[in-house]
Amino acid sequence: MKKYLFSLFFISFCFCSYAESGYDLWLRYKFIENPVIKQRYLSELKHLVVLNNSATLKAAYQELNIGIHGMLGLNLKRESSVTKGGSLVIGTESAMDVGTEGYKITSIQIHNKNCIRISGNTDVGVLYGVYHFLRLMQTQQDIRNLKLREQPKIKLRVLNHWDNLNGTIERGYAGYTIWDWQRLPGYLDQRYTDYARANASIGINGTVLNNVNASAKSLTREYLIKAAALADVFRPYGIKVYLTARFSAPIEIGGLKTADPLDAAVIKWWRDKADEIYQYIPDFGGFLVKANSEGQPGPQDYKRTHADGANLLADALAPHGGVVMWRAFVYENIKGEDRSKQAYTEFKKLDGMFKKNVLLQPKNGPIDFQPREPFHPLFGAMPKTQLMMEFQITQEYLGFATHLVYLAPLFKETLTSDTYAAGKGTTVAKIVEGTQEQHQLSGIAGVANIGSDLNWTGHPFAQANWYAFGRLAWNSDQSSASIAIDWLKMTFTLDRSFIAPTLQYMLNSRQNTVKYMMPLGLNHIMNLGTHYGPGPWDKIPGWNAHDYHQADAIGIGVDRTSMGSNAVSQYFPSVAQRFNDLKTCPSDFLLWFHHVPWNYKMPSGRILWEELVHEYYSGVDSVQKMQRTWDQLSGKIDQERFGQIKQLLAEQEREAAWWRDGSVLYFQSFSKGAIPSGLKPPSKTLKHYQSIPFPDRTEE
Ligand code: GCV
Numbered sequence: 001m002k003k004y005l006f007s008l009f010f011i012s013f014c015f016c017s018y019a020e021s022g023y024d025l026w027l028r029y030k031f032i033e034n035p036v037i038k039q040r041y042l043s044e045l046k047h048l049v050v051l052n053n054s055a056t057l058k059a060a061y062q063e064l065n066i067g068i069h070g071m072l073g074l075n076l077k078r079e080s081s082v083t084k085g086g087s088l089v090i091g092t093e094s095a096m097d098v099g100t101e102g103y104k105i106t107s108i109q110i111h112n113k114n115c116i117r118i119s120g121n122t123d124v125g126v127l128y129g130v131y132h133f134l135r136l137m138q139t140q141q142d143i144r145n146l147k148l149r150e151q152p153k154i155k156l157r158v159l160n161h162w163d164n165l166n167g168t169i170e171r172g173y174a175g176y177t178i179w180d181w182q183r184l185p186g187y188l189d190q191r192y193t194d195y196a197r198a199n200a201s202i203g204i205n206g207t208v209l210n211n212v213n214a215s216a217k218s219l220t221r222e223y224l225i226k227a228a229a230l231a232d233v234f235r236p237y238g239i240k241v242y243l244t245a246r247f248s249a250p251i252e253i254g255g256l257k258t259a260d261p262l263d264a265a266v267i268k269w270w271r272d273k274a275d276e277i278y279q280y281i282p283d284f285g286g287f288l289v290k291a292n293s294e295g296q297p298g299p300q301d302y303k304r305t306h307a308d309g310a311n312l313l314a315d316a317l318a319p320h321g322g323v324v325m326w327r328a329f330v331y332e333n334i335k336g337e338d339r340s341k342q343a344y345t346e347f348k349k350l351d352g353m354f355k356k357n358v359l360l361q362p363k364n365g366p367i368d369f370q371p372r373e374p375f376h377p378l379f380g381a382m383p384k385t386q387l388m389m390e391f392q393i394t395q396e397y398l399g400f401a402t403h404l405v406y407l408a409p410l411f412k413e414t415l416t417s418d419t420y421a422a423g424k425g426t427t428v429a430k431i432v433e434g435t436q437e438q439h440q441l442s443g444i445a446g447v448a449n450i451g452s453d454l455n456w457t458g459h460p461f462a463q464a465n466w467y468a469f470g471r472l473a474w475n476s477d478q479s480s481a482s483i484a485i486d487w488l489k490m491t492f493t494l495d496r497s498f499i500a501p502t503l504q505y506m507l508n509s510r511q512n513t514v515k516y517m518m519p520l521g522l523n524h525i526m527n528l529g530t531h532y533g534p535g536p537w538d539k540i541p542g543w544n545a546h547d548y549h550q551a552d553a554i555g556i557g558v559d560r561t562s563m564g565s566n567a568v569s570q571y572f573p574s575v576a577q578r579f580n581d582l583k584t585c586p587s588d589f590l591l592w593f594h595h596v597p598w599n600y601k602m603p604s605g606r607i608l609w610e611e612l613v614h615e616y617y618s619g620v621d622s623v624q625k626m627q628r629t630w631d632q633l634s635g636k637i638d639q640e641r642f643g644q645i646k647q648l649l650a651e652q653e654r655e656a657a658w659w660r661d662g663s664v665l666y667f668q669s670f671s672k673g674a675i676p677s678g679l680k681p682p683s684k685t686l687k688h689y690q691s692i693p694f695p696d697r698t699e700e
Contacts, residue, residue, distance in 0.1 A: 020638040022455025025198050025463055026490035029070030029138065037140050041072055044116060044143055047084055048076035051091025055236035056123035060090055060130040063197065067134040085113040088133075090126050093119045101205070101238070102151030103129030105136075107144060116146060124205075124238035131201040138490045150475075153433045156323070156359070156388065156443035157473035158206035158242065159199070160288065161450070165218060170211050171394050171531075173401035174451030174458035179209060185229030192230060195450070196237035202470025207234065208242040208445075212290035212327065216249035219273060228280035240285035242325070245313060247289065248297035249273075260302040261312035270316040278320045286322035286357070287313050288445075293330040306330075306346065307353035314355035323441060325388060326354070328362035328378060338558075338565035340366040344377045348570075352384035359388040359443045364414040366567070369397055369447075370523040371514045374579070374589050375414050377570035379428045380421030388443030389414070389432045393465045395449065396531050398513055401458025403652045404626070404645070405513045406506035408468035408480035415476045420572040429476045444473045459648055460641050463491060464506065481507060498636040505626045514588075516619025516656040520612060521557065521592035524548035525663070530694045533655065534662040537690055549591070551670040555598050555608070557591030568593060598671040609673035616660040617679050623653045662689030 020028075032038045045068060050061050061078055068074050082089060089110065096119065098104060103120035110117070118129040132150060136143055162170040163177035178191050199207070209227055210218045217223055231241040250256040250269040260266055277284050291298025291309050299309030310326040317324065331342040343362060354360065360382065365373020369392040379387060391411055398405045415429040426436060434442035446469040449457050457463045464487045471483045484506045488499050517534075518525055527535035528543045538545040550558050560567035561580045568576045578584045579593045587603070590596060598609040606614065627649045634642060661682035664675070666689075675681040682689070 020640050022460050022463070022641060023194075025456065026138075026467055026487055027067075027134075027197060027201060028490065029067045029134070031073065032071050032137075032140065034140070038072060041137060041143065042074070044086060045072070045074070045076065045088055046086030047079055047082075047088070049079045049082050049087050049089040049091075049115075051080070051089065052123065054123045056127050056238065057090065059197075059200075059236040060123075060127045063127075063134065064088070064090070064130055067137065071137055082110045082113055082115055085115070087113065087115045089115050089117045089119075090130060091119060092121060092123060092126060094121065096121050098125060098149060099151045101125050101128060101203075102149070103132070104150075105129055105133055105146050105148040107146045116143065124200075127200055127238060128203055135201075135486060135490065139486055140489075140494060152203055152474045153429075153435075153476065154442045154444050154473055155434075156206055156285075156325075156441065156445075157204050157470065158208060158285075158325075158443060158445045159204055159393075159448040159450075160208045160212065160390070160445045161448045162211040162213070162394075163209065164211050165215050165223070169451055170213060171392075171396040171447070172449070172451050173394060174449060174453040174456060174462070176452045178450060178452055178456075179226075179230065181223070181226055184226035188229060188233055192233040196234045196239055198456075198466075199239055199470065200237040202467055203474040204470045205238050206240045206242055206285050208244060208288045208325075210244050212244050212288060213294070213296060214244035214246040214290070216246040216252040218243055219245065219249050219277075220253055221276070224277055224280045231281045231283070235283065240283055241281055242285035242288055243277075245287035245289050246297065247291045247299065247301075247309060258302065259297065261299045261304050261308045262302075267312060267315070270312055274316040274320060274322065278322075284320065284322055286317050286324055288325040288327070288361070289313065290327045290329065293327065305350060305353070307350045310358045310360075311353075311355045314358045318355070318357050321357075323357045323359060324355075325359050325361050325443065325445065327390070328360050328376075329368070329390070338560060338567050340560065341565065341567045341570060344381065344570045347378060347385075348381050350385075351382040354385055356440060359386045359441055361388045361390045361443070361445060363390045363392070364411075366570075367523060371398055371510075371518050372410075372413075372521070372588055373523065374571075374592060375417040375419070375428050377567075379417075379431050380419030380426060380572060381570070383421070383437050386434060386439045386441045386443075387431055388445060389428070390445045390447070391469060393446040393449045393469050395462065395465075397526060398510075398517075399652065399655065400532060401449070401453075401462055402648055402655065403513060404459060404461045404505070404509055404649065405465075406461065406468070406480070406484060406509045407465040408472060408483055409507065409510045411469065411472050412476065412480055415472070418575070420574040424574075446473070460491075460645055461506070463487075492637045492641070495636050498633055501629045501633070505629065508622060509626075512619050512622040513656075514619070515615045516623070516659045519615035519619070520587055520608075521589040522549055523592060527694060532694050533692065534659045534666075534689065536663055536666050550595060551667055553670060553672075555596045555600070556612075556667065556670065557595045558593070559595040560593045564595070598673060606676075607673075609667075609671045610676045612667065613664055613673075613676055613679065616664050620653070620656045620660045623649065623656045627653055658689060658692060662686070662692075665689060 103125045106117050108117050120126045167176045248259045250259045250266050254269045290296045292300040310324050314324045328343045328347050331339045362376040362378045366376050417428045419426050430436045467487045468483045525536035525545050527533045528538040528540045536545050568580045596608050600608040602611045665686040
């Protein structure tokens with residue numbers, strides 16, 4: 001990225017060109033043209049004093065150098081003490097009230113000289129402070145009279161890469177894995193450092209390198225050495241490496257006959273494996289485990305519980321300070337118990353049975369990263385267990401890397417949901433932060449959307465989701481808008497006439513996507529094979545989309561009330577009552593919890609059928625509106641990214657119409673209602689939309 005940056009700077013300086021690949025993400029450090037701001041910054045930043053020596057402070061110093069050179073065209077020499085005014089001083093101080101990762105940025109007098117000091121208890125705290133300071137400059141804030149104090153609310157802020165050892169990425173839409181397993185450990189791609197820089201800049205402090213559908217091979221010596229090389233690159237940036245652990249590894253690579261968690265040989269095998277890992281990676285973070293879920297092996301294969309399985313690994317890691325992140329995404333894909341209830345049923349009874357270094361990781365909602373889900377009922381239901389959040393940054397159910405969907409509002413919607421576990425105000429965020437029960441550990445994970453594409457995430461706006469995940473993991477009180485504004489300014493331009501309309505669309509984009517895909521609480525009605533495009537009619541072995549919407553001549557939606565599957569009972573009474581009653585259930589979750597008659601009168605005055613159709617149409621309209629707005633922004637940013645986004649919006653519009661027309665026609669076959677007047681009926685037959693193949697959509 002450094003090399004890129006200098007060459008981009010050179011190109012833009014010499015040729016006034018705006019060539020941009022997107023590779024630099026939000027760390028572009030564009031030259032500041034505004035003479036007033038530039039002069040102000042220059043007068044505050046004449047010297048750079050680095051108080052301590054460490055790999056992390058070297059990284060901080062290098063970043064300041066890249067940033068300040070990029071923005072001010074200045075090379076600051078590294079000094080070791082304050083001798084002059086206008087010094088930027090970075091280094092640790094002892095006993096500060098900012099925890100192990102926090103920092104302060106303060107305008108201060110040192111030896112009677114005006115300085116800006118960035119300090120923390122630890123080097124990594126200082127590094128985070130440096131990135132914050134650079135963000136102030138990138139967004140052209142006033143850097144006089146600074147008095148900032150920051151500290152993360154959640155301890156483990158982790159990316160989950162679903163990357164396979166063969167280079168593919170499960171649910172990855174931005175190319176192949178960035179881990180070059182073949183050339184590791186010998187060849188260290190510059191991307192690894194740039195990846196670490198980007199993550200450190202938003203406070204991410206952990207990365208799980210491989211897929212939860214795990215290969216035991218990643219725990220062999222051959223791959224541990226490769227993982228260790230990555231850990232060495234990431235360490236100065238405060239990022240720990242974690243690996244997924246395949247539960248049957250003792251059999252597959254250990255030559256044992258069983259993986260029973262209570263078997264003495266298995267216990268020893270995991271202990272030895274942990275010892276071995278720490279020889280290569282002394283600060284190894286620990287294991288992430290998907291067990292007894294979607295065909296993965298697990299403790300239940302031996303009639304043991306999830307707690308037995310998690311504790312086995314926890315005991316092996318404990319002497320080294322490692323943790324186990326045990327996923328709660330479990331369900332049997334058979335008719336019987338409502339799928340949305342199964343994780344709760346499985347885990348609730350295990351509350352209090354996990355070791356201290358275990359975190360249980362449910363997804364944000366009880367089914368599977370759908371465009372909208374109510375919060376997972378396990379949040380609040382297991383007070384004696386450290387519950388961490390799993391969000392999905394990659395857009396498996398939200399249009400892959402083709403649709404522009406800003407996910408901060410989705411993340412925030414879940415985190416601000418009130419569980420009522422300990423009365424009003426017991427939000428999901430409080431539970432995840434661990435403050436509610438004074439837990440030692442807290443964590444949040446995001447399934448990464450990063451791949452080998454030049455711009456890392458495929459869609460240029462998908463970078464915003466990586467960015468927003470990190471910022472919210474640090475402090476979920478920040479608003480979706482303030483995060484988006486920072487991102488837009490750093491990624492594109494400070495031009496308000498670009499930011500205002502783009503911000504508006506970003507903030508609406510998730511709700512709009514819900515409208516043209518799965519409005520009013522519908523879910524899991526995508527193509528069941530690809531998870532792309534509409535498929536409310538879809539059936540594949542073991543799966544039937546109809547189970548998820550249950551449309552019939554009377555109405556649509558799944559009855560999860562006390563009269564139906566009673567999934568509502570898994571929530572605390574205030575929440576359960578609200579969801580249970582058709583009149584108080586929020587319309588966003590209506591068809592999630594209720595089977596509602598087509599002629600049911602909605603608060604808007606329309607009947608349900610008409611409301612559903614209106615939702616689909618208004619979702620598509622909003623994409624068209626964004627296209628028109630985007631066209632007017634031509635010339636405000638570089639032509640490369642402008643053109644890419646223009647094309648992607650055209651695809652999104654086409655596919656939104658595909659979702660709308662296919663879904664409306666299909667549901668019409670049950671409701672028998674007419675398309676409300678004023679809305680143009682779909683131009684083709686249902687059969688046509690049902691037969692559009694993926695990825696070949698040329699017929700449209
Ligand atoms: C990693 C969904 C996805 C799977 C994924 C699984 C999980 O079912 O479609 O690809 O597997 O969730 O989260 O484990």
